[in-house]
Amino acid sequence: MPAANDMRPAPTAGSTNLLALDAASAERFALGLGWPRYRTTQILRWLYQQRGRDLDQMTNLSKAERADLAAVAHVGRSQDSRILRSEDGTRKFLIRLDDGLAVESVLIPEGRRLTLCLSTQVGCTLDCDFCLTGKMGLKRNLKAHEIVDQVLTVLDRLDRDEHLTSLVLMGMGEPLANLDAVSDAIARLTNEDWGLGIPGRRITLSTAGLASRLPDVAALGVNLAISLNAATNAQRDRLMPAVNRLHPLDALLAACRAYPLPPRRRLTFEYVLLAGVNDADQDAKRLAKLLRGLRCKVNLIPFNEFPGSPYRRPDDATVLRFQAHLKQAGVDTFVRKSKGRDVLGACGQLGGERGQAPVVLTPVGVGC
Numbered sequence: 001m002p003a004a005n006d007m008r009p010a011p012t013a014g015s016t017n018l019l020a021l022d023a024a025s026a027e028r029f030a031l032g033l034g035w036p037r038y039r040t041t042q043i044l045r046w047l048y049q050q051r052g053r054d055l056d057q058m059t060n061l062s063k064a065e066r067a068d069l070a071a072v073a074h075v076g077r078s079q080d081s082r083i084l085r086s087e088d089g090t091r092k093f094l095i096r097l098d099d100g101l102a103v104e105s106v107l108i109p110e111g112r113r114l115t116l117c118l119s120t121q122v123g124c125t126l127d128c129d130f131c132l133t134g135k136m137g138l139k140r141n142l143k144a145h146e147i148v149d150q151v152l153t154v155l156d157r158l159d160r161d162e163h164l165t166s167l168v169l170m171g172m173g174e175p176l177a178n179l180d181a182v183s184d185a186i187a188r189l190t191n192e193d194w195g196l197g198i199p200g201r202r203i204t205l206s207t208a209g210l211a212s213r214l215p216d217v218a219a220l221g222v223n224l225a226i227s228l229n230a231a232t233n234a235q236r237d238r239l240m241p242a243v244n245r246l247h248p249l250d251a252l253l254a255a256c257r258a259y260p261l262p263p264r265r266r267l268t269f270e271y272v273l274l275a276g277v278n279d280a281d282q283d284a285k286r287l288a289k290l291l292r293g294l295r296c297k298v299n300l301i302p303f304n305e306f307p308g309s310p311y312r313r314p315d316d317a318t319v320l321r322f323q324a325h326l327k328q329a330g331v332d333t334f335v336r337k338s339k340g341r342d343v344l345g346a347c348g349q350l351g352g353e354r355g356q357a358p359v360v361l362t363p364v365g366v367g368c
């Protein structure tokens with residue numbers, strides 16, 4: 001099992017980070033060393049399937065080849081990760097990046113399912129009013145290997161009897177505002193030959209509604225979720241001003257209707273329920289009308305409160321009534337249980353933990 005907190009010396013200047021190379025660049029790199037093409041697959045399998053960190057242990061190369069490779073390259077895995085454990089079994093991973101920023105991933109157990117929620121940006125481009133990540137602003141986009149490294153790091157730290165069952169790109173950031181890196185990361189996560197071989201149907205990309213980029217998601221072969229949260233433009237302007245200015249509800253719903261859904265798949269609409277803001281019977285009825293005719297389901301997310309937020313979580317009766325209205329209108333609707341609230345790992349709470357000391361956190365927060 002590779003080390004979780006890697007204490008190897010820093011790479012020398014000019015050394016190539018193998019993990020930062022996409023498949024085509026890795027091949028060019030191997031060919032540049034005068035190696036045959038099949039060496040690329042060996043290197044990639046070792047990086048992703050073996051989760052290798054130390055080139056000395058890359059035993060599918062000869063000792064001389066390992067030395068040649070180590071002279072010019074290294075494996076730039078994150079070197080420091082910390083886990084916050086929630087009472088409900090949820091684990092939030094704080095992973096330190098090369099430039100000192102931290103990224104957060106959340107591992108959520110539910111029955112036999114084990115879902116990993118990945119981040120695609122540090123902070124977020126958008127400024128959804130109910131979201132703690134949005135309050136950070138955008139620090140920067142993650143690179144493809146930094147997205148994949150979250151999965152590798154978590155896999156390194158799973159218990160022996162644990163297996164990831166699904167991935168959701170729903171953590172910090174708007175995935176479609178970092179599409180090139182997200183596409184490259186998904187290629188590495190799904191590739192069955194040399195990558196992690198995770199089926200696309202087990203991966204869900206959640207967007208706040210960058211409508212013009214939805215066709216790009218279809219090409220990735222993963223599931224699509226849309227964080228809707230409002231049934232009128234007035235509501236959405238208040239809750240998600242940046243994205244609704246770019247793509248108002250009509251345009252977003254039109255893009256959803258045009259989305260080339262594969263057979264037996266459906267769109268997911270996420271709807272954060274905020275007490276007294278978007279949780280009225282009328283809102284449920286408007287939402288049902290908006291979604292009429294779409295092959296979809298709705299996930300209702302009762303707001304996870306956080307200090308300083310003006311929003312409140314609706315009571316259970318209101319949540320159930322909202323769900324009942326949608327079901328009555330024929331829309332499959334689920335209420336998402338909040339997990340990891342005590343470690344700020346719940347939806348919309350990411351980015352809320354800054355200190356190095358063990359955290360004592362009150363339930364808080366919502367996101368994509």
Ligand code: SF4
Nearest residue numbers: 124128131134367368
């Ligand atoms: S809800 Fe999603 S898109 Fe909106 S600010 Fe939060 S992370 Fe960004």
